[in-house]
Amino acid sequence: MDQSLQNLLDKEQQQLNTALTSYISELDMPNRLRESVLYSIQAGGKRLRPLLMKLTCQGLGGDPQKVYPAAVALEMIHTYSLIHDDLPSMDDDMYRRGQLTNHKKYDEATAILAGDGLLTNSFHVITTTDLYTDQEKVNIVAKLSKASGLEGMVAGQYLDMEAENQTISISKLERIHHLKTGRLISFAVEIGGLLAGVSSERMEILKNYGDYLGIIFQIQDDILDIEGDQTLIGKRVGSDIDNEKSTYPSILGLEGAKQYKTKYVNEAVRCLKEVGLANTDLALISHYLSERNQ
Amino acid sequence: MDQSLQNLLDKEQQQLNTALTSYISELDMPNRLRESVLYSIQAGGKRLRPLLMKLTCQGLGGDPQKVYPAAVALEMIHTYSLIHDDLPSMDDDMYRRGQLTNHKKYDEATAILAGDGLLTNSFHVITTTDLYTDQEKVNIVAKLSKASGLEGMVAGQYLDMEAENQTISISKLERIHHLKTGRLISFAVEIGGLLAGVSSERMEILKNYGDYLGIIFQIQDDILDIEGDQTLIGKRVGSDIDNEKSTYPSILGLEGAKQYKTKYVNEAVRCLKEVGLANTDLALISHYLSERNQ
Numbered sequence: 001m002d003q004s005l006q007n008l009l010d011k012e013q014q015q016l017n018t019a020l021t022s023y024i025s026e027l028d029m030p031n032r033l034r035e036s037v038l039y040s041i042q043a044g045g046k047r048l049r050p051l052l053m054k055l056t057c058q059g060l061g062g063d064p065q066k067v068y069p070a071a072v073a074l075e076m077i078h079t080y081s082l083i084h085d086d087l088p089s090m091d092d093d094m095y096r097r098g099q100l101t102n103h104k105k106y107d108e109a110t111a112i113l114a115g116d117g118l119l120t121n122s123f124h125v126i127t128t129t130d131l132y133t134d135q136e137k138v139n140i141v142a143k144l145s146k147a148s149g150l151e152g153m154v155a156g157q158y159l160d161m162e163a164e165n166q167t168i169s170i171s172k173l174e175r176i177h178h179l180k181t182g183r184l185i186s187f188a189v190e191i192g193g194l195l196a197g198v199s200s201e202r203m204e205i206l207k208n209y210g211d212y213l214g215i216i217f218q219i220q221d222d223i224l225d226i227e228g229d230q231t232l233i234g235k236r237v238g239s240d241i242d243n244e245k246s247t248y249p250s251i252l253g254l255e256g257a258k259q260y261k262t263k264y265v266n267e268a269v270r271c272l273k274e275v276g277l278a279n280t281d282l283a284l285i286s287h288y289l290s291e292r293n294q
Numbered sequence: 295m296d297q298s299l300q301n302l303l304d305k306e307q308q309q310l311n312t313a314l315t316s317y318i319s320e321l322d323m324p325n326r327l328r329e330s331v332l333y334s335i336q337a338g339g340k341r342l343r344p345l346l347m348k349l350t351c352q353g354l355g356g357d358p359q360k361v362y363p364a365a366v367a368l369e370m371i372h373t374y375s376l377i378h379d380d381l382p383s384m385d386d387d388m389y390r391r392g393q394l395t396n397h398k399k400y401d402e403a404t405a406i407l408a409g410d411g412l413l414t415n416s417f418h419v420i421t422t423t424d425l426y427t428d429q430e431k432v433n434i435v436a437k438l439s440k441a442s443g444l445e446g447m448v449a450g451q452y453l454d455m456e457a458e459n460q461t462i463s464i465s466k467l468e469r470i471h472h473l474k475t476g477r478l479i480s481f482a483v484e485i486g487g488l489l490a491g492v493s494s495e496r497m498e499i500l501k502n503y504g505d506y507l508g509i510i511f512q513i514q515d516d517i518l519d520i521e522g523d524q525t526l527i528g529k530r531v532g533s534d535i536d537n538e539k540s541t542y543p544s545i546l547g548l549e550g551a552k553q554y555k556t557k558y559v560n561e562a563v564r565c566l567k568e569v570g571l572a573n574t575d576l577a578l579i580s581h582y583l584s585e586r587n588q
Contacts, residue, residue, distance in 0.1 A: 089402035108383035120443035127436035134428035142421040149414035
């Protein structure tokens with residue numbers, strides 16, 4: 001990875017971990033439940049979404065510090081979704097990022113409640129900050145609940161499970177991942193723009209950029225499940241094939257998937273140019289997402 | 295039950311069911327997931343919380359129709375909590391209100407996602423209505439997420455499970471039910487007051503009234519698990535004893551629990567007097583909650 005991007009990600013991880021840990025630590029809640037929440041919050045996420053939000057806001061002339069409440073809320077929702085997706089009745093995963101999944105470390109009921117609580121409190125974080133106007137708060141809650149709810153991420157996870165053991169078309173696959181992964185990545189970029197006060201025209205381009213990043217992220221995820229290094233990814237390689245999941249490589253072939261990914265990287269870069277962000281670290285991120293090995 | 299209260303509850307059920315069904319039906323989401331959400335939404339809840347919100351708002355001079363977005367959101371959160379509480383790893387219930395629980399009718403993964411989605415979209419309902427100012431929206435989301443999150447209902451459900459097979463003190467029991475049931479009932483009353491624009495002094499009394507109602511509701515729930523009619527309640531009687539759960543009767547004895555309940559009914563009625571609501575249907579509700587047989 002490019003060293004300056006690595007530095008950015010490291011710094012962002014530190015800032016986010018501090019903000020998240022301090023928020024959770026100050027809540028008046030049962031100790032073991034708090035431990036379980038902190039376990040998943042501190043499990044070493046890349047904090048990619050917060051970094052996207054911050055760089056977009058900054059690149060468009062906004063105050064980068066202003067993104068924090070929305071970024072913290074977004075990471076809480078992302079973390080809840082991972083905890084619930086890993087459950088036995090869902091993807092039944094034992095490890096995530098090289099550590100036991102929440103329900104394996106604690107128990108299923110605690111994992112479900114930790115997820116429910118993270119989801120619920122994410123909206124509390126946004127509505128109780130001093131950094132946003134009421135109008136901004138309402139806008140952010142409306143967009144976040146739509147992106148992650150029954151028409152967004154929840155629908156994506158449902159369709160993803162429904163598609164197991166089925167051969168699906170590339171457009172169906174794209175729809176699933178747009179909902180499951182793309183919507184929250186797009187939200188990150190969109191809120192970065194919103195907090196910088198950009199025009200609605202540029203906002204549309206930002207949303208497309210976010211969508212493309214989501215697809216790139218997912219194609220690379222699928223590729224890593226075939227040719228990735230287990231010790232770097234922190235989870236078992238080959239699980240998609242074992243679970244007979246439709247993936248970009250299973251539909252397009254490995255080389256076809258790589259070409260498809262390149263097409264979207266070019267689209268993403270084009271969007272950045274159109275909104276005047278081509279010479280920012282966001283371009284590095286588009287390439288990183290495409291080439292990452294973990 | 296008093297006939298006029300019965301009429302009120304019937305009418306409220308109809309209005310709420312229509313509002314909830316129409317909201318869910320218009321969402322762009324997978325069909326089977328929608329069916330599962332509607333299954334639990336239409337499972338015959340009493341819609342007590344919305345009625346409390348409406349009567350409080352109306353009694354204090356507000357427009358009763360204004361409560362609907364908040365009432366719909368509240369019922370969505372109440373419904374999600376029932377779906378998740380019934381899961382095998384939680385209370386492992388097969389029936390609720392005489393029907394199969396959501397995970398028995400569909401499957402565990404669908405039930406978890408239906409719950410997650412109802413919770414998430416409840417905040418979307420509030421932030422996208424035309425009936426509230428931005429300030430009201432922010433206030434309602436902040437209060438609802440606090441009442442139902444890691445410091446509220448989620449903590450209550452966690453502590454409730456932790457207390458299984460344990461003998462706990464009456465104050466611990468009260469804290470559990472305050473969090474698990476009381477917080478949302480109190481929210482209903484509080485938002486009724488907020489939308490009627492009451493003073494902060496009267497708001498405090500309303501919150502106490504809501505807390506007392508929550509306790510009355512729970513004591514009667516415990517009593518019904520001993521001397522209730524299974525066909526009326528729609529779930530098995532005696533499950534608390536089988537699960538060795540601490541309840542008001544197990545700690546205070548059946549008669550002691552009934553006396554304790556009477557004390558709280560008197561407190562609730564006193565609160566109503568203090569805020570000038572003694573001669574409204576809210577007084578009927580306090581007594582109904584105390585004497586209900588289902």
